[in-house]
Amino acid sequence: MTISNLPSRASTLVIGGGPAGLVSLKYAVEYGEKWAEGEEPVLVEMESEIGGTFRWRGYENAELVSSKQLTCFSDFRYPLSAPDHPSLPNFVSYLHSYAEYFGITAYIHTSTKLISLNKVSLPKDDYKHMAVLQRLDSGKQPIGGPISILAKRVIITTGLHVTPNIPLIPGLNSELIPPSAPEWIHSSSYKSRSQLSNKEVLILGAGETGMDLAYEFIMSTSKRVWLGVRTGFLSFPKVLNNFSILGYTFDGNLPIDGLITNLFEDVYVHRWIAQSHLRWFISDFVIRRVMWVLTGTKAGCNQWCGELPPERQGRAYVFLNKSAKAIRFINQPYYKLSNIHKKIAHYIDPPLPDDIKERKIDIVPFPQKFDENGRAVFGKPPQHRSKENAWKTEVCKPDLVVLCTGYKQDWDWLGQGYPKGPEECEIRGVTSEKDLSVGFVGFVRPGVGAIPPIAEMQIQLFLLLSQNRIPIPKSPETYHLLHSPTSRIQYGVDHSTYMSTLAKDIGSSPGLFELWWEYGWFVLFVYCFGAAFPTFYRLTGPYRSSKAQGIVETELWETIRRRGLLGNIFMGVIPMTFYAIINISAYLIEKTWSFSAPLFGLPPPPDNIMDYYSNDKKGNADVKVKVN
Template sequence: MHDTPDLADRHDAVCVIGAGGSGLAALKNLREQGFSVDCYERETSVGGAWNWRHDRSPVAAGTHLVTSRPLTEFPDFPMPDDWPDYPHHSRFLAYLERYADHFGLRDSIWFGTEVVAVTPVGDGRWDVTTRGTGGGDERIQRYAAVVVATGHLWSPKPWDVDVSGYRGQVLHASACKDPAQLRGRKVLVVGGGNTGCDLAVAAAPQADTVWHSTRRGYWYAPAYVFGRPADQIAALLQRWRLPLRVRQWIYARTVRLTTGDGSRFGLPAPDHRPYESHPVVNSQLVLHVGQGRISPMPDVVRCSGTTVEFADGRRVDPDLVVLATGYLPRFDFLAPELLDADADGKPDLHLHAFARRHPTLAVVGLVQADGGLLPVAHWQSVAVARWLRLRRESPDRAAAVQQQESTRPLRSWVRQRMVPSSRHWFEVSFVSYLRALEGLLERLERA
């Protein structure tokens, strides 16, 4: 039986958990608002999911951004002008490292330290239990607030097909880092999101055979429209406040004129309208299907022996199944009720950021936007920092802002009519969500 660790009171300091892009933004903006901050990172360097050397990183060797540079960079730290529109992951990691160095963030980060428990102790304060990832004693420190920035793309979503009787190799996409793993193999890729499509495209020139199984049809958007990155055109249409139906028509028309009708090549037709599922940016998939390098397949119903059977009765014999079935959020150090999580584990947070019953608990980066994450994480963390500052300086005014925010309609920041799936739990419209954060910041300034 271990002795209870000694408690160290950090008084008005804030604890940030994670030193990926969202955690770095939280650390930087909290310090700019005058807070002392301790940031805990289980790995030995910054970058989070974008540091592919980390065990939990989902990034593969050929991964590039699927959102363009201007919509992905921090507002106060632009990427170099001579970088490509869609940088390689290695450049993006270098960008995060430069951000950390430019703002002098590393001296506030405890590397190789994981958080094992976060417990409320009354009056909005929290006991945070940590330990070294290499072992050692646990340590408890008390903080005025906690900001969680651990990301939600590191805990693989279990596949709903039993593979216990299957004799081939099964890998999750996060373990498929190098195209060399696919060379000369008969590969089945399961999953139709950006990761699944990227893996199928990466396998096409390497593997002997590639099958790509999707549960539904998707809109495969081109990376460029009229010579500009497609996400910039989409954001422009949102800023013009065009009605959703009009934007859906423009999107569908653009896909038909560029990528084309995928059903001609055997791809299933989309079972939803544009913007009702997270966009898939991959026009190369259709090319490889058209060349016969990738065979589209429906949903998998069973795996047995060396055979995989599909919903239409077809059977194939892959020797490698790669699961691009997505991820689920995990906050093992928090009791689910602190985030008002439902039975499936989905947190219920205001603006996907603020715990509804715990004003000093926030999550940064828990969004899936049709634009880059870093601008969202930046403005989220600015809002969190200013909210905590107001709560410290004037609890009554902070309570008034909280009351006003509780009346904000959900439709003002959540994308409507999404395909029911855990993939869309945190889906937001990039432009509308930033407008919602702007409204919160204006209320905080007026308070």
């Protein structure tokens, strides 16, 4: 559709053409109110093609770190024969197919940039959002003049990964740069190995992009690679395999984001257990010790350096780094598994060509500056990483510095009266009671999981709220990761807890008896043993889908079957039994407390058990802590 076909009014305006924008548009078309002619929903995307970050900030050899089973939308799935972790171009093709399958391409306007969004007051009219748009040519230059469109509802899906976050480093990109300063780029500008030929490279940042690029540099003709890490990272492979246990090689090929079960971990969880995050702490405690048995280290899966502080080693605190191909090269100087332990269990690194397997990635602290000769100047690494010494013994003088330092959000285009980002949206980070016609979709990131299915649940919630079809949720927020207060990123969530919370808000979280009565034992079993797949929340509720049962009985059942008998015992039956005991105990304590309180003059049991605890470091016992 060309810019001349834009309506002057839109029942729903979606800003951004990534996965969150596409699923928002699909739901607005399928489940929004019927619109008058010339007031249809509109999606605007400033790039020339849909796909968002997956299309425009991808790079050679990049693939999804979340599995296809968890990443794709509830009613449009990858075939079973597709790889578990498709390439980024393949996922962009999936998004195009999604738009075409549901017939929403006619509502999409690419090469159309939003300039500003402001509220207007029109008598007896609920179309109160005025968007100013600009058509762009292939070089992103303006074509014609600005165009205005009036919208009833606005859904902002511009994404977490658009504006590069570029820290200022003296001697590299600050005001005074010496002639010998190394070249630098942000990771958003990296596209292929050809950019690395015969270079000594310093990568700053150990997130999934940093680890991906470190591996790419090892596999290229680059001369040397350093990896600058601030506090640390938590490394796990995105697929569980390659373990040797008592001489037997486990090659289960299990995506780790589909291993957490629903029953008593996400559903039928007593509110005290949810508020205390007990499940996270217990699972982290167990997993760290299992990792020690299997790989010899508790810092991560076969991770021997670059670790986080011991008190923050767990998925309760950080995003799991599932790009693990580079970890063997980082481990080189630090791997110390004894021969006795190796006979019991160890991780098997995949085979590599002889000219590659002895290469290494030197891990260093984040540089304080670059001196007049272009050499990196480091401070000491944190105490828990004191064994790292490459920064002490050798000079780091890179030809190229790659800033894998993430992205930030810019809300300057939002006028007065709008929340300046999802952090100002008190309703699940999606919308605000002050104005239910404005929604932010796709702005939380799961520690282990995927943003697209979360965006699908968010748009479901937003539409119901903006149509006044459900009450505003009031239950406590127990899904936020426990970020440090000083952390730059505060939008991390536990995937399964957040999905389950949204499902309860929406009214699509199925009861066990309800599932058995309508669908039978098989669907009930898959739901209990499965992860928080979005299709589960289309079995019942306002967005019930006729496709859901077939997907559950085939694809989602396959994720459980692949674990095998032992896998389902250790990853399903044992955790379910353990958490069932904990939740039932909490329920019995609450009931006993409620019954006994009037008899003994005690206060009633609290709704929020965390009100009874304080972690005030000064020891003020009356300080109460809100855990979000």
